[in-house]
């Protein structure tokens with residue numbers, strides 16, 4: 390634990406070695422060049438199982454299949470699945486592959502739009518040396534998007550879990566045993582993904598620190614908590630309010646009224662977040678200081694109210710949510726965006742947040758202390 394935090398206060402040449410696993414990823418990642426016409430969908434944490442009652446993927450399976458087939462494939466998106474796609478802690482691969490066979494075919498079809506890559510997470514790392522695995526040719530540990538001179542690194546995120554990393558092989562065997570033979574019959578759901586806030590925070594903080602030092606954007610999964618520009622929803626609302634307060638001082642009368650209205654709406658939404666007891670964002674904000682937009686998290690596809698995903702389209706990056714039409718109430722107003730419905734499917738897509746990559750990299754380059762500092 391101490392290692393993560395002492396890393397924040399040191400500087401100079403030693404600094405990069407604070408994250409040896411992540412440094413290694415940055416160098417070994419499969420490079421993919423982006424251009425102004427690139428369109429990419431990033432999904433993570435499907436946790437596909439056997440299609441039965443204990444399969445966490447099952448409730449959203451139709452939604453995922455539908456949006457891939459009827460939206461992203463048609464709209465010529467490429468696809469990256471960012472880890473924990475199969476739930477091998479609970480189910481054998483053969484069962485998963487036969488249950489979700491159609492979906493495996495669908496994943497592969499994205500190659501025709503550009504590329505399809507799959508990174509592995511802690512729940513599907515065992516597939517790495519399995520040559521008969523259906524997605525073997527697309528499986529890598531990490532992918533780096535080359536965006537002009539900038540780098541966007543995609544990896545699952547468990548690599549930053551310093552507390553567990555050293556003992557993973559032994560430990561995961563024990564976890565697999567527990568989940569497959571004990572937890573499963575007892576009906577315990579989501580045991581291994583039930584991260585507590587402190588562990589999520591330590592992991593995000595470690596990746597945030599690494600990304601700022603390397604001056605890159607990291608896109609992760611693993612914690613099941615969507616982050617946009619390093620911020621969770623609560624953090625984002627707080628930040629937005631602060632930004633408006635600052636603008637208020639120099640605004641004219643008309644703009645002042647507009648700002649007041651916006652702040653009222655944001656405050657109401659923030660209150661709503663707390664009321665629902667959302668376990669996102671820790672007291673005092675995630676990073677306390679000036680936020681640097683260096684970490685994004687696609688969220689997950691086993692959410693109760695739909696799925697979250699990241700889209701890159703040319704120079705824009707977006708956090709989107711797909712849900713069944715009935716549940717639109719919980720996602721409104723953050724960006725004044727309206728949901729759009731995918732014809733005849735009853736599914737809606739709403740942009741929860743969006744920004745330009747150029748803006749994000751400007752902030753990173755201006756605000757982050759890089760490896761040349763000190």
Ligand SMILES: [Mn+2]
Pocket residue numbers: 472473510511512545547610611612
């Ligand atoms: Mn994971």
